[in-house]
Amino acid sequence: MSDSEDITVIEKFIDSLHDEIMERTNINQSVINMDTNNTGSEMSEFESESDIGQDPWQYQKMSNREENLGLKNPILIQKLISSSIGIVKDLGATRTGHLMVVCFDKHQFNQLSKLKQLGQWSVNVFQPKSLNTTKGCIYNVSLDIDETDLQEILEKQQVSRLQRLTYYDKNTKTRVPSKTLKLFFNTAELPPRVLIGFKSHKTKLFVPKPTQCFKCQGFGHMQRECRNSVKCVRCGEDHKDRECKIKAKCANCNGDHPATSKDCPKKIENEKILKQVCKEKCSVKEARTHVLKESKQNPLQGKKENIPKEHEKISLTKGLFQQLTEFDNFILLLIMTTIQVPTLPDNVQKVSVVANMVLELLGVHVNQEYILDKLTLIN
Template identity: 30%
Template sequence: MVELKSNDQTKKLGAIATFLDIPVTVSPHKSLNSSKGVIRSRDLRCCSGEEMVEELSGVTHARRIKVRRGEDKIQTDTVVLTFNSPKPPSRIRAGYLTLDVRPYVPLPMRCYKCQRYGHGKDRCKKPAVVCVRCGKGGHVERDCSADPLCVNCRGNHAASSKTCPKFLEEQAILRYKAENGGTFQQARKAVVVEIHKTISTPTFACAVKSQLRTKPAALPKDGGRSAPSAPPRGKKPRWILRLPVPREQQKLKYQPSAGPKSPKDRRPLGKLSIVLRLWRWMLRIR
């Protein structure tokens, strides 16, 4: 596989018929040179896939998604477009419409025979059918009454569950491939590395929880109702020692207060205070 940077290099390489006197054929890669995107519009409901391929630039295939309701298949407004570029465009022009293009993320491929991901039923090498419910071989789901057990993650659910960790991992790989391009192996490697980083790095809550389990906090005998112990005599708390003392107060000596003043030392009442007291006394009488 050869990766080229421009269309001119692709044309020159495609014209090569021999390499070191060995006949060769050059053909573009089927999946790496194309991408898929999803558009949605009610105005394109009457347009067929052939019309979209002819009118839309850069589109090689168009497929409208259908929904089964009962025995009928109803066409939706969602169309999956295949572009002749490694990454789909962010938006396209369809006449007077400007439509946003979202990356197409397909559902993970699960084998209906062995219930494993990554291949289909036609390419499965398992000799017997595996039950999607209990993960054991020899019977199908409709004949099974055992407890659910996933064959992929050994969880308490069926292999077809959308909450299965293996299903979520495969879906994340397909989403990474659709958004960033590249091969399936490159996307799997990038996603698995991120998953291992997330699992190996404990969160703050998990770290605190583990410390509480290993080293339980010792409770006082009285159940924590006792008051905090005071510092011993002759020693001041650290926060008091750190307080700065102004220079003006460093030379001052402690002088005890003189106590309450005697009635003789009190100041005589003024005229205003006497009037106020008489007015209050008159209000009380009324």
């Protein structure tokens, strides 16, 4: 196999990978905000109902049937809780009027679980629903399968409900059903796979896109909740003009792009925060602290280079191929397609050449020792 044939094999593989992830990209960009809007009504000091940390047993919600405890005097609420179970780690309120209490230890958690009266109010203490549920996506589910049949099959696999996602078709200029399903599980952990007919589908954690305000262009809230001044989406000035011709300047980061740009560092930062929340089941506050700390340690992380148009497909693959498989296994697959390069005498040089090729194509460094170990086992 010649060098040109080797490169052609890799390019064909990347092309097929690119086509497969295009549908996923369209779906994620067009429908995930819908879920954010559905959960946004619970946002408060705790940011959302899914405000759960690395020790989920710490978190309890408290409510009263007749009155919104979250709207009562916070100092009085704190005194009553402290006198009942001692000082708690954190205390806040959701917009539905519930209290969110974070305990220091399991003993305090158990005390709170048994609490029936808080001052003059009878209370119901329960764990947030999100502690025992999770959301995921599966791909390539045939459009010919009826959703009623899917629901019947999947409910026996801890799926409470499902939703077939849609994407915007540029040709018909309408939203059309996709082969992707969003699944709501009655389990705290995301099952690795679900079975539909003769096919086992790998699940992927569902991560919502950041909510962005159309008024101030900030993240984390919507226009109807915004108390900030109006900012132009294009130039960041104090006006709202859809036909603005002023040079682009982001209202969030002062960069030379509109506030809605997918390359905005602030948007990328918020995407990482939401991913951390879903992955680690931590609060938005904890996730933000983690992401900002990581950004300080790796200041170049999250910054995007200006990539020529001819390399857009490779750039897209770089950002999304991890949705399909683990990184090292993906690289191993590339190695296997080019292992017979006749001009290279041994595996060490072959791995080195292909690693450089991957770095050039995808901008990613390869763990060469890992690949060599795998090739030794194969050979």
